Amino acid sequence: MKKIKVKCWVEDEGEKFYGPGPNELLKRIQEEGSLSRAASKMEMSYKKAWELVQRLNQHTEEPLVILKKGGQHGGGAEVTPQGLEIMREFENLQIKIDELVDQQTDLIKVLK
Amino acid sequence: MKKIKVKCWVEDEGEKFYGPGPNELLKRIQEEGSLSRAASKMEMSYKKAWELVQRLNQHTEEPLVILKKGGQHGGGAEVTPQGLEIMREFENLQIKIDELVDQQTDLIKVLK
DNA sequence: TAGCGATATATACGTTTATACATAACGCTT
């Protein structure tokens, strides 16, 4: 069974910085309120998740995620309104691309 | 400067087998008539190119590339009509996706 | 002020992936 797959992401000055991985991480952070829990839930190492957040925040004027250390619960992670908006727009784009691809049957027909 | 990028490919039983890399390789083979020259022109090792051709031909009923060894010019490589058709359809798909993505400005607007 | 849970950071390790290199096999040409 052959299937067309598509992946989209955003690059800044040639460096990729927002794609499916970061998008899932933001969603998990929103659910968990913690970067370490978000990372382990999606089977990503904490280090990679942390570096990812750094890169995300470097490439935007307003941070997408705010990390806090110490305090009542030892710290935590939070997705900013800007982060939520980007998640929304990115998922919209993905849906539109998926819809287009679902209509494209010619390539699959050729591949017997 | 932020930019949306898209990559599409075809999977067969979960294994990816046709994408931008194979597509370029087929184009080069068509131009060069030789797998080794095609590979070096696109800075791919011969071994990887050869393995790629094996995988391509394994996943289709009719081969996409025919390799010949020995003979007048030592051998050669040729893209079959099926291969040409797949190249055509794949590039059509890429163009449609690119057109759709060019229209999607919302995500880029959010990313300041 | 000791403890807790989370972020912050470096180092070492293992896995995957691609390349470089060497060599064999093939079949036409001369």
Place this chain on the structure above:
DNA sequence: AAGCGTTATGTATAAACGTATATATCGCTA
């Protein structure tokens, strides 16, 4: 029969990447 250029194939090396592990830091709580 020797030579040529290409495909065919294995081995060793290197580069990239992700993970595991360990330790430090922070700030509220009790």
